[in-house]
Amino acid sequence: MANPFSILRSTQDGISILALDGYLDAHTAPQFEKAVQEEFEAGRIRLIVDCAKLTYISSAGLGVFMIFVEEIREAGGDIKICGLAPKVYQVFEILGFPSLFDIVEDVPAAVAKYAETPVREN
């Protein structure tokens, strides 16, 4: 009965890409949180979260972005979000994410964003 959720991790040009697939809710958010935590602890602070295969998100999933983004930015990195389906984007939009996060079309656009914005020095 449980709605499936998985994360496929890869790297491109030194950027970590977490591709989310399925349903991100209060049950599966800890999996996502653990993945971001591991990236951060390994010093990989330039992240792209690819949501092209994300079917559903609730506030528990959005909360993961909120917990880490400040710390990652303070370390000079960022979390960029891409591939949101309209139904999923609506949830991000209602809560005001577009003004605080770079949300772009797809992975190449997110990689390009990193290229145009050099890593911040703190």
Place this chain on the structure above:
Amino acid sequence: MVSLERTFSLHVPASTENLAMIREFVTSIGEQAGLASSEIAKLVLAVDEACANVIEHAYGSDMTKEVSVRATLDDAILEITVTDTGIGFDPGSVEQKGLDKLIRARKSGGLGMGLIRSFVDEVHYQISGEKNELRMVKRLKKV
């Protein structure tokens, strides 16, 4: 014409694993109500948020407890009530903080009620005895 009222109920143990089942239940009620798929998606998310709050906060993920979801449907409205017997709190009393403030405080919570309020037409909260009830109303007809 007399409006026929129909009631549907789902009772599940208080585990986040059961949120998928709750979402399927709400989806099927939304379909019965004739809602557009975009409206069903909003209702599903509102109920998911309410139930996740109950499971994680009111019950502290104690699986021996039960979350009840009751849907009442007539021609004019679809009403969904989430009931628990855990630690009650009035969501209306919680100050809605902006996303930027929550991020600065590295807080992940506090968004669920905002989504519920955005996605249904009315939200009512009632504590009666040991029961806490969050009632969400979706109007099916424009008045």
